[in-house]
Amino acid sequence: MLIPFGVFSAAGSSVANSYELISTTILPNSSSTSVTFDVSSLASTYKHLQVRVTMRDTSTSAGSSGLWFWANSDVGYNYSWHRLKAGNGTVVSENQTTITRILAGVGGRNGDSSNIFGTTVFDILDFASTTKYKTTRGLSGNVSSTTSTLAEVELTSGSWQSLSAITAVNFVSDNYLVTGTRFSLYGIKG
Amino acid sequence: MPTPTYTPLATTTLGSNAASITLSSISQSYRDLILVINGSVNTGAANIVVKFNGDSGSNYNRVTMSGTGSSFATASGANISELQVTEYGYLDTTYSTVNVTQIMDYSATDKHKAVLARANNAANGVTAVAGRWASTSAITSIVLTFQSSSLATGSTVSLYGIAS
Numbered sequence: 001m002l003i004p005f006g007v008f009s010a011a012g013s014s015v016a017n018s019y020e021l022i023s024t025t026i027l028p029n030s031s032s033t034s035v036t037f038d039v040s041s042l043a044s045t046y047k048h049l050q051v052r053v054t055m056r057d058t059s060t061s062a063g064s065s066g067l068w069f070w071a072n073s074d075v076g077y078n079y080s081w082h083r084l085k086a087g088n089g090t091v092v093s094e095n096q097t098t099i100t101r102i103l104a105g106v107g108g109r110n111g112d113s114s115n116i117f118g119t120t121v122f123d124i125l126d127f128a129s130t131t132k133y134k135t136t137r138g139l140s141g142n143v144s145s146t147t148s149t150l151a152e153v154e155l156t157s158g159s160w161q162s163l164s165a166i167t168a169v170n171f172v173s174d175n176y177l178v179t180g181t182r183f184s185l186y187g188i189k190g
Numbered sequence: 191m192p193t194p195t196y197t198p199l200a201t202t203t204l205g206s207n208a209a210s211i212t213l214s215s216i217s218q219s220y221r222d223l224i225l226v227i228n229g230s231v232n233t234g235a236a237n238i239v240v241k242f243n244g245d246s247g248s249n250y251n252r253v254t255m256s257g258t259g260s261s262f263a264t265a266s267g268a269n270i271s272e273l274q275v276t277e278y279g280y281l282d283t284t285y286s287t288v289n290v291t292q293i294m295d296y297s298a299t300d301k302h303k304a305v306l307a308r309a310n311n312a313a314n315g316v317t318a319v320a321g322r323w324a325s326t327s328a329i330t331s332i333v334l335t336f337q338s339s340s341l342a343t344g345s346t347v348s349l350y351g352i353a354s
Contacts, residue, residue, distance in 0.1 A: 001208040020192035024221070024354040045192075052222060052352070054295050054304060086255030086318075091262035115326055119294045119304040139292075139306050141320020143251045147268035151253040153306075153320035180300055184221060184354040187192065 017189070020046075024184040030058055030176045035183045036073075040167035043128035047190025049169065053120040054182045055107030057175040063150045064106035064142040065174040067120055069158065071134060071166045075100050080159045087152030102158030105140025107173060107181075112150075117181070118142030122156075128165040135159055195353035196224070202347050207232045207340035213349055214331040216296075220351030223293040225332065229345020231281040235314075236339035238281065238289055240273045242303065242329045247271065252305075252321040259315060269324075272335075279309025279317040281336065286345075287311040291319075296329040303329060 022042065025035050039049065057065045070079065080097040096103075105120030120140040126132055136158040144150035160166075171183065197220065200213055216223070227238060241250075248269040256263040256278035265277060281287045291307040305321035323329075334347070341347075 001202070001204070001210065002212045002214060017194040019194070019196040021195050021353045022192050052294070052354075054301065084255065086262075086264035087253055087266075089264060089266075091255055091264050115300065115302045116322065117295070117301050117304055119292075119306060119320075121292060121306060139308065139318060141253065141304070141306055141318075143253060143304070143320050143322035145251075147251045147253065147266050151251065151266055151268075151320065153253050153255050153318050155255075155318055180298075182221075182295065182354070184352075186195070186352075 020187050022185045022187050024182065027177050027179055027181045030178050033176055034170060034172040037169040037185045039127065039169055042187055043165055046187030047126065048188040049124040049127050050186040050188060051122045051169065052184045053122065054117040055173065056117045056178045056181060057107055057109055057173045058178060059109040059111055059175045061109060061111040062144055062146055063109060064118055064152055065109055067104045067107050068101040068172050069104040069136065070101045070170045071160045072164060072168050073170055074162065078161045081156060083154050083156040085152055085154040088149045102136055103156055104171065105138045105156060106142045106152060106154065108142050110178060113145040116145060124166065130163050130165055133159050133161045134166060193353050197351045199349045199351050204341060204343050204345045206343055209335065209340045211334040211341065211347055212331060216330050217351060218297045218328055221295060221354030222352040223296050224350040224352060225291040226348045227289040228286055229281065230283055230286055230342045231336055231339035232342045233283060234339050235280055235282045236337040237274045237276045239335045239337065240275055241333045242323050243327060243331055244333065245325065249324040250321065251324065252319055254317055254319045256315050256317040273305065273321045273323065275307040275319050275321065276309040277317040278315030279311045280314055282311065282314060285311055285313040293329065299326050299328055301326065
């Protein structure tokens with residue numbers, strides 16, 4: 001069966017304005033370990049945020065690097081996270097509490113074959129609430145060229161124990177991010 | 191200026207069983223694709239299998255993580271000829287499987303194509319998949335097959351584009 005395109009009417013013209021691209025950062029060089037989005041003006045428009053990432057860093061080892069999140073540049077011990085991870089023939093559950101950042105997902109490394117990037121879809125719920133701690137969730141994976149041992153897929157969740165509205169979204173990698181690494185920020189209305 | 195996106199590109203509700211479904215001439219105007227399948231198969235049980243640009247070479251890699259109701263499970267495959275985006279969240283004839291497959295940077299020519307998928311079937315289990323198509327070609331078509339079964343009448347398949 002061949003599905004014709006544009007069957008929703010003219011393709012692109014029937015989009016409800018409930019999910020919107022706000023900003024994309026594509027790194028032009030390998031001189032940064034972090035990416036920050038200023039979201040201070042978004043609270044009146046959006047309920048939730050989503051960040052879509054394809055990432056690789058300068059580590060010379062094969063495997064995956066961590067992608068970490070914090071809010072409002074708060075590097076205090078105000079976070080907790082869990083992840084369920086599969087790879088190398090096992091499934092493991094891990095968590096950290098009273099920690100300085102949230103594990104958002106994983107990225108690729110320069111130690112792997114060329115052109116392999118890890119990827120993460122990361123959601124930040126009720127980011128502007130002043131009555132709730134902030135909750136995140138992620139789906140992430142990095143399928144290394146040595147799939148049998150180093151590829152991984154994971155589900156993450158996190159909490160920032162603060163009643164402050166999030167005004168800045170900060171991501172940092174274990175190493176410098178390589179050219180072509182991409183972070184896209186989307187707003188979801190509510 | 192914010193850009194509305196999650197743009198519907200194609201959808202179908204099957205009027206008859208389909209052994210394969212082809213999404214072709216995919217617009218290159220977006221950054222990511224999201225494929226949403228809600229359905230069952232006409233006979234037996236089957237996984238959803240994806241190929242890009244008609245490539246049947248040994249260029250697909252994947253790792254999966256599943257919950258079966260009583261245990262965890264993981265599987266992986268390297269240099270295989272297709273990308274399976276289900277595992278324990280497989281299709282059967284009774285309960286609908288919901289599969290959401292995210293194809294990242296599908297139009298990039300400097301990256302292998304990374305895939306994230308979630309598959310859920312209330313009777314069989316839940317699965318997360320990370321996949322990679324070892325090609326820097328932009329994805330212009332997607333072929334879905336269902337092993338020895340067909341996607342059943344009434345199942346839905348939709349494709350969305352995500353701008354960046």
